[in-house]
Every structure is written in C-alpha cells, then in structure tokens.
Amino acid sequence: MATNRELDLAWDFINNTDRNVFLTGKAGTGKTTFLHKLKMKSLKRMVVVAPTGVAAINAKGVTIHSFFQLPFGPILPNEDLIKPSGFNRKFSKTKINIIKSIDLLVIDEISMVRADLLDGIDKTLRRFRNRDKVFGGLQLLMIGDLQQLSPVVKDNEWHLLKPFYKNAFFFSSLSYQQCKPITVELKHIYRQDNPVFINILNEIRTNRLSASSAEELNKRYQPDFSPSDNEGYISLTTHNNKAELTNKDALDSLKGKAVIYNAKVEGKFPEFSYPNKEELKLKVGAQVMFIKNDSSAEKRYFNGKIGKVILLDKDEVVVKCPDDDFNIITTPEIWENINYSVDADTKAITENKIGSYTQMPLRLAWSITIHKSQGLTFDKAIIDAAGAFAHGQTYVALSRCKSLEGLVLKSKINSSQIISDSNVISFNKDAEENQPNDIILQQSIGDFQLNLISEIFNFYKFLYPVNRVLDIFYKNRGSIEGNVEAPFVSIKDCITNLLKVANAFKAQLQELSETSLIPETNKDLQERFVKAIHYYTAQVETKIIDTYKSFSFTTDNKAVETELTKALDLFEELLATKQLYFKGLNKEFNANTFLELRSKSVFLAKQAPKKPRKEIIDGTTNVELFELLRELRNNIANDKGLIHYQIFNQKSLYEMCETLPTNQTELLKVSGFGKTRVEKYGSEILKVIRAYCDENDIETSKDAEIFEAPKPKRQKGDTKKISLELFKSGKAIEQIAMERDLNVNTITGHLASFMDSGEVKITDLISEKHYKELIEIIPKHSFENLSDLKHQIDDKYTYGEIRLVLDDIKNNK
Numbered sequence: 170m171a172t173n174r175e176l177d178l179a180w181d182f183i184n185n186t187d188r189n190v191f192l193t194g195k196a197g198t199g200k201t202t203f204l205h206k207l208k209m210k211s212l213k214r215m216v217v218v219a220p221t222g223v224a225a226i227n228a229k230g231v232t233i234h235s236f237f238q239l240p241f242g243p244i245l246p247n248e249d250l251i252k253p254s255g256f257n258r259k260f261s262k263t264k265i266n267i268i269k270s271i272d273l274l275v276i277d278e279i280s281m282v283r284a285d286l287l288d289g290i291d292k293t294l295r296r297f298r299n300r301d302k303v304f305g306g307l308q309l310l311m312i313g314d315l316q317q318l319s320p321v322v323k324d325n326e327w328h329l330l331k332p333f334y335k336n337a338f339f340f341s342s343l344s345y346q347q348c349k350p351i352t353v354e355l356k357h358i359y360r361q362d363n364p365v366f367i368n369i370l371n372e373i374r375t376n377r378l379s380a381s382s383a384e385e386l387n388k389r390y391q392p393d394f395s396p397s398d399n400e401g402y403i404s405l406t407t408h409n410n411k412a413e414l415t416n417k418d419a420l421d422s423l424k425g426k427a428v429i430y431n432a433k434v435e436g437k438f439p440e441f442s443y444p445n446k447e448e449l450k451l452k453v454g455a456q457v458m459f460i461k462n463d464s465s466a467e468k469r470y471f472n473g474k475i476g477k478v479i480l481l482d483k484d485e486v487v488v489k490c491p492d493d494d495f496n497i498i499t500t501p502e503i504w505e506n507i508n509y510s511v512d513a514d515t516k517a518i519t520e521n522k523i524g525s526y527t528q529m530p531l532r533l534a535w536s537i538t539i540h541k542s543q544g545l546t547f548d549k550a551i552i553d554a555a556g557a558f559a560h561g562q563t564y565v566a567l568s569r570c571k572s573l574e575g576l577v578l579k580s581k582i583n584s585s586q587i588i589s590d591s592n593v594i595s596f597n598k599d600a601e602e603n604q605p606n607d608i609i610l611q612q613s614i615g616d617f618q619l620n621l622i623s624e625i626f627n628f629y630k631f632l633y634p635v636n637r638v639l640d641i642f643y644k645n646r647g648s649i650e651g652n653v654e655a656p657f658v659s660i661k662d663c664i665t666n667l668l669k670v671a672n673a674f675k676a677q678l679q680e681l682s683e684t685s686l687i688p689e690t691n692k693d694l695q696e697r698f699v700k701a702i703h704y705y706t707a708q709v710e711t712k713i714i715d716t717y718k719s720f721s722f723t724t725d726n727k728a729v730e731t732e733l734t735k736a737l738d739l740f741e742e743l744l745a746t747k748q749l750y751f752k753g754l755n756k757e758f759n760a761n762t763f764l765e766l767r768s769k770s771v772f773l774a775k776q777a778p779k780k781p782r783k784e785i786i787d788g789t790t791n792v793e794l795f796e797l798l799r800e801l802r803n804n805i806a807n808d809k810g811l812i813h814y815q816i817f818n819q820k821s822l823y824e825m826c827e828t829l830p831t832n833q834t835e836l837l838k839v840s841g842f843g844k845t846r847v848e849k850y851g852s853e854i855l856k857v858i859r860a861y862c863d864e865n866d867i868e869t870s871k872d873a874e875i876f877e878a879p880k881p882k883r884q885k886g887d888t889k890k891i892s893l894e895l896f897k898s899g900k901a902i903e904q905i906a907m908e909r910d911l912n913v914n915t916i917t918g919h920l921a922s923f924m925d926s927g928e929v930k931i932t933d934l935i936s937e938k939h940y941k942e943l944i945e946i947i948p949k950h951s952f953e954n955l956s957d958l959k960h961q962i963d964d965k966y967t968y969g970e971i972r973l974v975l976d977d978i979k980n981n982k
C-alpha cells in the first residue's frame with residue numbers, strides 16, 4: 170500500500186499508544202487491507218471480532234456473541250451479565266486467560282454494532298480485567314463506516330433500550346462515551362479514481378447531493394437496459410426475494426443440464442455463517458460472481474469478480490470473465506471457522522481451526538442484495554435503489570462500482586433514496602473536525618509509556634490480598650496456627666512504603682519527560698528508571714520475599730483455609746508478575762518488551778511453584794504426633810457424625826503436641842478439655858500419645874490416672890515380636906491393638922519392622938490398591954517431611970500408609 174498519512178497515523182496510534190481508535194473512511198479506502206496488515210505485523214496481542222458470522226469469517230475473526238458469550242436480545246445497562254437467562258456465561262480458563270492477556274481488541278464492521286452490545290463487551294472485559302476502567306483497560310480498535318450498514322434493532326427491542334440510549338448506534342453507548350476515542354478517517358479512495366464520481370459519492374454520503382451531481386449521476390439512468398450475456402453486469406437490489414427471483418428465472422431460462430455442487434461442512438461451522446449456498450446449482454451460461462480471493466499463487470480472481478460459466482465438470486467450474494484473455498478453472502475453496510486459544514509452550518494467542526466450509530467460490534450473480542454487496546467491488550453494476558428503506562443503502566450500492574462508466578441506474582437517484590441518519594451525520598461532522606495530528610500522537614505515545622512505567626512500579630493491587638490475609642487471621646485466631654501476623658504486617662509496611670516511593674517517582678518522571686516527550690528516547694529518564702528497578706528489586710527480595718519465607722499456617726477450618734488460599738494465590742501471582750517485570754527490564758525501559766512481559770505474566774504467575782503453606786506445621790517439633798492426633802480426631806468425628814473440631818480444636822492439638830499428656834490429669838490441663846470430653850475421647854487420645862512417646866523414647870510423667878481404672882503392666886519382652894506372633898496367629902491389626910492396649914499405628918509400626926526379613930509383606934499392612942497408587946504418586950511430589958507430603962495428596966491415604974510406602978521406596982532404591 171502506498172504512503173497514506175491517515176493510515177500511518179492510525180498505525181502509530183494503535184501500535185504505540187493505548188488510545189482507543191475509531192478507524193473510519195469511505196468505501197474503498199483500505200480499511201480491510203489495513204486490518205489484515207495489522208494482524209500480520211503488529212506486536213500487540215489481539216483478538217478480532219465482528220457482529221455477524223459472515224463479517225467474522227471475512228475478517229478472519231470470531232463473532233462478538235460467541236467470544237463474549239453475550240445474549241442476542243437487548244442488554245440493559247443496569248442488567249447483571251453474570252448469569253443472564255438462557256445464555257452460557259461460564260467462561261473457560263483459556264477464554265479468561267486470553268481476555269486478561271490481550272493488548273488490543275479489534276471490532277470490525279462497528280457500524281452494525283448496537284450501543285447495548287458494546288456496553289455488554291465493556292461489562293465482560295471489566296469482569297475479567299480491571300473493573301474500574303472502561304473496557305477493562307483494554308485498547309479498542311473499531312473499524313467501519315457509519316454511512317454503510319447500520320445496526321438492526323426491532324421495535325420491541327428499541328422500546329426497552331430507548332430509556333438508556335439516544336440512538337442504536339455504537340457511539341451512543343455508555344462505554345464509548347467514557348473511552349474517549351480518537352477518530353481517524355481514511356481519505357484516499359483506492360476503489361474509484363474518477364474525481365467526478367468520488368465527489369458524487371461524497372455528497373450522497375453526507376446527504377448533500379447537489380442538483381449538478383444528481384444530473385450527472387442520472388445520466389446513467391436506463392430503465393429498459395438489458396445487458397448482453399458477455400458484458401458481466403450484476404444487478405443490485407434492496408430486497409433479498411427480488412434478487413433470488415431474478416437469479417432463479419435467469420438460471421431456468423438457460424438450456425442445458427444443471428449441475429449441483431454440494432458444500433462439505435466439517436467441524437463447527439454454523440449455518441448462518443455459510444458464505445454461499447450449501448447446494449449450488451449451476452448451468453453453462455450462468456452469470457456468477459467469485460465470493461473469495463483466489464488462494465492460489467496465480468491470483469486469477471477476487472471477491473466480487475463477475476464471469477460466465479462455460480464448462481461444468483464434477484470437480485471444477487470453468488469461468489470466463491469479460492476483458493480476461495484466459496479462462497479460470499475454478500475448484501472448491503475452503504472457508505475456516507476459528508476460535509482463539511493459548512499455545513502451551515509460547516503462550517501466544519493462536520487461531521485454531523474448529524470448522525471448515527468447502528464449496529465452489531461462486532454464487533449466481535445476475536442479481537445480489539445491496540446488503541450482501543458490502544465489501545465487494547464491481548466493474549459493472551445495475552442499481553435499483555427505488556426500494557431503498559434503510560440508512561446508507563444507496564451509498565453502499567453506488568460505492569461498489571469502480572467507475573461511472575460501469576454504472577447503470579434502473580431508477581433515478583433523488584433525495585428520497587438517500588436515507589441518512591441525522592445522528593450519524595452529526596457524529597461524522599464532529600469527528601471530522603477533531604482529527605488527531607502528530608502533536609497529539611506524540612503526546613499520546615509519551616503518556617502511554619509513562620503509564621506503562623507507572624504500572625511496573627505500582628503495588629496498589631497487593632493491598633487487597635495482604636489485608637485479606639490479616640483480616641482472615643484476626644477474625645479466626647482460634648482456628649489458625651502458625652506465623653501469620655508478623656510477616657504480613659511487615660510485608661504490608663513494605664508495600665505502603667513502595668506506594669509512597671512510586672508516587673514520588675511518578676512526579677520525577679513527569680518532570681524528566683518534559684525535555685523529551687518519549688520516555689524510551691530520554692537518556693536521563695532511562696537512567697532513573699534502571700536505578701528504580703534495582704531499588705525495587707532489592708526491596709521486594711529482602712522485605713517481601715524473604716519475609717514471606719517465614720510465613721506458615723495450618724487450620725482445621727476448611728472455609729478459612731479456602732479463603733486464605735485464594736488471597737495467597739493472588740499475592741503470589743502479583744509477586745511473580747513484578748519479578749518478571751524487574752528481571753526483563755533491568756537494563757532499560759522498552760514499551761514492546763513490557764507488553765510482551767505483561768501478556769506472559771498472565772500465564773507465568775499461575776505456573777509459578779507455590780510455596781508450601783499449611784503443609785508447614787509451625788510451633789511443634791512433634792510433627793508425627795500432630796498428624797497422628799489429627800487423623801484420630803477425623804476418624805472419631807466420622808464415626809460419630811460430628812465436625813472434627815467438636816472432638817478437639819486446633820489450639821488443643823498444638824498444646825497436646827507440646828505438653829505430651831500421658832494421663833487424664835495432664836489431659837485435663839490442656840485448653841479445651843473438660844471432664845466430659847476427657848471421659849468421651851481421652852482413652853483413645855492418650856493411647857496415641859503414649860505409643861508415640863514409647864516409640865521415640867520420650868520420658869513421661871508417672872503421676873496417677875484419675876477417672877480410669879489402673880491398667881495391668883505391659884508384658885515384658887520384645888514387644889514387636891509379640892505383635893508379629895499375634896498377627897501370624899490370624900488376628901487383625903485392630904484386634905491386636907485392642908488386646909495389647911496399643912494404638913493401631915503402633916502395631917502397624919511393629920509389623921513393618923519385619924518387612925525386610927520377608928515375614929510381613931507391605932500389602933499385609935496396606936491395601937494393594939492404595940499401595941500401587943502411592944508408589945506412583947509419592948515420587949511426583951517434593952516435600953520436607955511426612956506432614957508436608959500428607960497435605961499434598963488425597964485425604965483417603967492415612968498417615969501410616971504413607972509412611973509405610975515411603976519406607977518401602979527408600980529401602981528399594
């Protein structure tokens with residue numbers, strides 16, 4: 170494309186700023202070509218959407234409704250879009266990640282987008298990005314010509330929308346008013362080169378058709394014109410049934426046998442998006458139009474080229490076009506339906522083919538509706554605008570033609586056929602008077618880069634998860650144990666300080682930027698930026714990351730655990746993002762580098778290995794006893810249909826692990842234990858603690874028991890061999906434990922000591938199913954101790970089972 174100042178300006182605004190852009194222009198000014206170039210060469214991650222299936226296929230994008238999962242009916246500004254009736258608003262993780270990571274959203278054919286639909290897009294983007302910024306802070310490129318096809322709104326729909334919008338056009342939406350877009354109007358027309366014809370089209374476009382222009386235009390009025398077969402004229406009409414009837418009658422009048430070509434539809438390709446008839450009926454002599462650009466290297470035809478069928482074969486159609494000295498052998502073309510996904514390795518947004526439509530790229534073309542002619546170019550056209558009923562129809566029809574010479578009018582053009590919406594005329598006038606220039610561009614580039622730098626050093630988002638952790642801890646002190654308050658108070662102090670520094674730094678940047686509008690080219694600013702990166706990196710590493718390493722918690726309250734985990738996940742994602750920025754920009758600031766890092770951060774933060782949290786049991790050295798008592802508590806609770814903390818709470822658990830009560834008198838001194846609780850559960854609890862102390866040679870108190878009859882002294886001798894002999898006699902582990910007044914885990918430990926000699930197999934002590942599963946699961950985890958491992962795998966495996974398999978793995982290495 171030759172140098173075009175408006176196109177260059179649009180390119181710079183889109184790629185080098187965050188300004189929202191409405192790219193408009195007369196028919197034939199290169200809007201579609203610009204979009205294709207943007208998709209191929211822009212460094213910004215983008216998604217392209219369009220209001221209709223056909224428009225989406227042509228733009229190589231997806232429909233607005235499918236991507237944003239919006240309902241087809243009116244969307245009221247005060248309506249909650251989370252769960253609209255009858256429409257799926259449950260977004261996949263992939264879709265959410267795409268929405269979060271893109272830099273640019275392109276909406277093609279924006280003239281057809283209703284105001285409420287654009288507001289629906291805004292609501293969805295705010296939901297998954299920044300709720301305080303219009304379109305969630307995403308940059309928007311809207312492409313279209315308001316003088317062409319307008320949005321469709323039924324009377325009953327407008328009745329609902331009228332209280333909220335001045336008109337149905339997208340520029341009436343609340344979101345458009347807030348997003349402060351710039352309008353770039355493309356002026357150079359590539360389709361027509363006759364200044365007289367261009368002037369006529371401009372007058373029709375602005376509803377100002379002069380008498381002299383009308384006179385010149387109506388010289389093409391030939392009501393009885395009937396083209397010869399080889400001239401290649403196409404008739405443009407206002408109504409679909411009129412075009413269909415013309416084509417049918419013309420085809421029927423041809424002699425010869427009809428050949429039917431059936432489309433091949435694979436995967437997902439909705440019927441409303443079919444580019445032509447699924448069953449295409451042709452005869453030799455039929456006038457046809459190509460509806461796709463030639464995908465071969467020869468580029469023999471383009472979308473809108475007219476020709477005549479001269480030969481029909483099973484797999485090909487031979488077409489001869491006027492002025493061509495060659496025949497076109499036409500074979501089926503493929504239209505692809507795509508969706509967007511994220512590449513697992515590169516994290517780039519990729520277009521995936523989800524369906525295809527294969528058919529001859531032809532349609533009967535004695536006649537076509539003005540609506541379907543949108544985006545096409547014709548050398549010769551017969552236009553009947555007498556039935557024009559909608560805004561822009563006459564302009565669209567006339568602007569399809571390359572020249573006045575190729576134009577024939579079936580009815581004269583006068584002001585009654587030129588229907589222009591006053592809202593559009595007013596909007597276009599304001600936009601034309603406020604076209605941006607190079608000064609505004611430079612200011613926008615500078616502001617964009619300063620905003621990016623500010624984002625790098627802004628820690629405001631950290632306050633929510635940090636305050637949330639502290640809030641949960643303060644409200645649930647009784648059910649949370651560990652080192653929570655001190656590290657997070659310290660982290661909060663650091664973040665508060667970094668916010669103050671960021672404000673001062675922002676003021677310095679503004680001052681430094683006055684000497685050069687563009688931060689990237691400002692040497693002093695770059696030096697200050699690198700120093701700031703080093704300062705922030707040191708602060709984060711020493712006062713946040715190192716402090717966070719001392720944090721740990723455990724809780725027996727699942728709801729509290731869930732809320733804490735959510736807050737900690739967010740905190741870690743934000744931390745990983747900042748680390749990514751500081752490392753990637755430690756030598757200089759570069760806007761494109763930052764955009765690349767920002768898009769990657771959506772995925773890298775989620776992939777960062779999580780620091781063990783609840784797995785670390787802080788405050789006790791008797792980790793194994795902690796797990797044994799917790800397991801006992803859960804078993805008693807399940808047996809009696811109680812909640813686990815009704816047996817004993819987290820605070821009691823920690824205290825028992827520290828004080829090691831081995832009789833009822835000592836157990837009564839533990840917080841939360843009264844006479845009733847000791848009578849109900851004391852015997853089993855004490856059995857576990859005594860066994861633990863015996864196995865670990867821990868000296869215990871000799872004080873007398875109360876509420877409990879004296880127990881006979883345990884049998885002297887090798888206690889492990891006694892357990893083995895009872896096991897060999899056929900007694901179950903539970904029976905042996907009861908008979909010997911020991912804990913089940915203790916008996917299991919006795920028997921496990923005979924696994925090396927082969928007297929006991931591991932599957933005697935653990936089910937074969939659990940053994941096989943744990944053999945596969947355990948090597949996949951990294952852990953500091955058994956407790957840590959226990960919390961990383963399914964609760965169905967007992968502490969004893971895990972210990973057995975872990976020992977087996979070590980012994981067989």
